[in-house]
Amino acid sequence: MDFVWSPWRYHYIRANADGDLSPAECIFCFAHSVDDPASTLVIARGALSYVILNLYPYTSGHLMVVPYAHVPTPAALDDDTLGEMMRFVQMSQTALDATFSPHGYNIGMNIGKAAGAGIAEHLHLHVVPRWVGDANFVSVVGETRVVPEDLAVTYEKLVQAFARNRGEHRS
Numbered sequence: 661m662d663f664v665w666s667p668w669r670y671h672y673i674r675a676n677a678d679g680d681l682s683p684a685e686c687i688f689c690f691a692h693s694v695d696d697p698a699s700t701l702v703i704a705r706g707a708l709s710y711v712i713l714n715l716y717p718y719t720s721g722h723l724m725v726v727p728y729a730h731v732p733t734p735a736a737l738d739d740d741t742l743g744e745m746m747r748f749v750q751m752s753q754t755a756l757d758a759t760f761s762p763h764g765y766n767i768g769m770n771i772g773k774a775a776g777a778g779i780a781e782h783l784h785l786h787v788v789p790r791w792v793g794d795a796n797f798v799s800v801v802g803e804t805r806v807v808p809e810d811l812a813v814t815y816e817k818l819v820q821a822f823a824r825n826r827g828e829h830r831s
């Protein structure tokens with residue numbers, strides 16, 4: 661399946677340019693603001709943060725939990741936002757367990773360009789499902805990230821898994 665992510669790709673290109681990124685140029689500010697969340701791979705939206713599927717995943721189901729606030733570090737977030745983000749981490753793990761049965765997870769943030777943050781101006785918390793042997797597979801193919809499942813298929817499965825989650829938590 662072919663994706664036409666033209667606005668998204670435009671923002672990605674701007675994101676890789678030199679200089680600080682303003683909210684108007686930021687993909688994480690842009691992604692949750694669209695009318696059709698599927699067009700930017702947004703899985704779930706909360707009051708203060710949201711969950712998005714990584715367009716360039718490290719493994720199948722690589723998610724990111726992102727605050728709406730355009731800030732570079734968790735020190736700039738209030739307790740409510742931090743709390744909601746961690747609940748989204750829990751829900752991501754539950755959804756990924758149900759969908760892909762990974763063997764483990766890497767969950768964390770790169771803060772600052774020196775630490776490897778691609779978009780340092782707007783923090784994002786990675787939730788990366790891992791399987792025994794997946795790193796070996798990636799190293800075999802070098803720079804190319806080969807992901808066995810189509811992003812659109814992964815997106816649909818995870819949206820449904822999140823919806824089931826929320827149904828169970830609602831009482």
Ligand SMILES: [Zn+2]
Nearest residue numbers: 686689730782
């Ligand atoms: Zn932003």
